Amino acid sequence: MIHTPLSIFRTAIAALAIGSTALVGATSVAGKAVALPNSGVAIAQATAIPTSSVQQETLYLSPDRAYSYNLTVEQGVTVNGLYLSPGAEIQGQYVPAEGGLRYDANSVIVDGRSYPLNASSGVMEDVKDPRDTTAGSIAEDAGIGAAGGLVLGEILGDAGLGAIVGGAAAGAATGNITADRVVVVEPGEPISLYL
Secondary structure (H helix, E strand, O other): OOOOHHHHHHHHHHHHHOOOEEEEOOOOOOOEEEEOOOOOEEEEEOOEEEEEEOOOOOEEEOOOOOEEEEEEEOOOEEEOOEEEOOOOEEEEEEEEEOOEEEEEEEEEEEOOEEEEEEEEEOOEEOEEOOOOOOHHHHHHHHHHHHHHHHHHHHHHOOOOHHHHHHHHHHHHHHHHHOOOEEEEEOOOOEEEEEO
């Protein structure tokens, strides 16, 4: 099979599309490299760093702003010749991304020394804020809706039970639908970072 520059380019684009990095002419990289037969192209497989949040409480993060929090390495891994032992602290921040937040690491603390680290997580998807969709919150919204239904019923001259029940239902539905969207990060939840 003859590999033209166009076929090599297409192979590299395909590799990028599936999340790998194409390194033309590379023979080794951090992690593993897989050479394509007779192509001169090596595909680097991403090194995963298993981490979790350092925070002991659940984080509820808005997907439209950045937050500086640290992560901790859960399992030892070697990155660019540097061994990251379990418990090593990774510094960075959660940043807005399409559909939620992504964690971007900028450094790691190993044995009291800071080393640069350029790694990111996948997108952590946002969800309806679970604090706004609890039974208590929905009941509160229903109560507000019922009061609104009663007031509207008085104004329109029909303050019957139907107006109150209708207002309660509307309040409950609106409260659940309009709940803020957040990214929830639980303590100890695995977060994989990739170089």
